[in-house]
Amino acid sequence: MADQIAVDSGVSSTTTSTLKVNLDAPRFDQSTFSGRAKHFFTITDPRNLLATSGQLEEAKSLVLQYRLGKLASNVTEDQLWQAKNLYDSAFHPDTGEKMFLIGRMSAQVPMNMTITGLMMTFYKTTPAVIFWQWINQSFNAIVNYTNRSGDSPIPVRTLGISYVLATTAATGTALGLNSVVKNIASPLIGRYVPFAAVAAANCINIPCMRSRELTNGIPISDENGNRVGESRRAASLAITQVVVSRIVMAMPGMAVPPIIMNYMEQKGILLKRFPWSAAPLQIGIIGVCLVFATPLCCAIFPQKSSMSVTLLESEVRDKLPASTTRVYFNKGL
Template sequence: MEPNLHFWIRENQTFVQRFLHCLDLLDPTNALLSHKTIKTARELLRNEQTSKDHTEDQKIQKAWKQSLATVNPDTGRAIPMLFRPAAFFPITGPLVFLFLQKSKGIKAAFFPQFFIHAYNTEFSIINGNAIPAKYSLEQQVLGMTTIISTTIFGISPLFMMNRYTLKGPAIKNVVTKILPIPLLAFLSIFNVVVSRSHEYQNGIRVMDENGNVVGLSREAGTKAVGETALSRGLLFGTSVLLSSVFTYVLERIKLAHQNPKFLVAMKLNMTLMVMGLMVPVSFCVFPQTGQIPRTSLEPEIQSLTEETTLYYNRGL
């Protein structure tokens, strides 16, 4: 059984426990772990008993941290460095800051929008459930389509304002300050739903508490993608909203107007502080390994097991 999956099934944690555990996994050094280090940690976990008698051992604890932070629980493969959970905040934090800056044109707005949605798409696919080989090409095309469409939707209000010279103060405030907040949250949800659509169309693996795979369930896939999409919308929507509120307050301070560099530095710090809090919250708001009642699954799967509760990998 995949060690990471076994860990998340065994550890039925509360939100607070998941949050504290997530802070440990988001240690930036985890993004830099080599494949050799990961392989060593995984071999140690497979060779050792995973009972409570061993969880206090420092080597085992370190191995769990390295494995959980770098290996996809469903595929069992190491996650590329740039798309590990620990790399999410260092990459998206500065992009959200650029997104919040007053854009002087379409080109300036395009850069942060494109890279936010491109990174989100790849992160969702890599940290999601396994993609059958026969769907790999379809997934690549779908990923590119998702990136292009979300970027276009993201900059379309600004494009429409400039195209039709809608320069009134009220319209400008709505397009540049208010609309981007719900739009980014919606597009973040849309991004996950589309990029991982194969999971609810073709189904994901469901298993019993011992890790025995019962079958592929579209119901579990829908639940996994829905939970991840909501958490991603919460992450970006709340981060942009709170950062915008802090920015509004800062812009009313006289000292900030007298020292523009101070204002920019404070905006950056506020954005990173909010993002730094929201990333672990969004990652652990739902369990990494979700539970679904057998009665909620397809009839053909219900007939294969007597277990009352089955498990699935939610992904990130």
């Protein structure tokens, strides 16, 4: 991805580009699952992390030149979109600041595969459970902070409360289930304890982090994009969709490896001769799952989601024109 942008970013002294591209909307049709999936495959592409500072600045320059109408004529539409994707992967959409490396969406796969792999390898002892659940929730906090809204930033206090509650929930769930399954369940069931802990943490972390939206509502607009108010019920639906996406996103990487690892352990394949191979093997399996699960699960619900006007609060619904039947909102990630 990063190495594909190799054009002269300087402005031509005689001609400028005649490209007509809407960089404010995704390149692919967001009304279809396949279009949303293609969009998120570009957003979460781990290869974007390999881009140098020079390549990132070149991509930023191309995007800014196009917005100013000064893009050189030798830049193609594909090169412009490659620059836009690389720019979006590294720079905050509201503030324009370069984002912390491991907090970027393109870092989701390599970071999650490593943390999840180690969390699922070392899940039996109390110190290991506490340590890896803490590491996992610390990474989630970094992602949440890095991708915070620039117009309506999440207060540090809210992030802190969310971090503490999610870590407590994940650790408590893991330790509690470990104590139950070690006596009454098969070893395979025990391998699913980390997934239950992650699911519990998501159910607490995301609503807590976005608690102001549940209290004050999120912006809603009509089909033409005109803002028509704020709705708490829209916020509740948006947060529910994000929680479902996050839990489903974790399923392949945390449901498939336990079956493979348990089978290999029972058969004595590889692990008896090379006991150190458990962690890297599990990380690799999870990585393959997450490469596909991350973008595909982000695409389950449209980024610009919608709901019927009849489901809105009465005070919000009464202010809308009678012709409005659906409202639209950004569900978040």
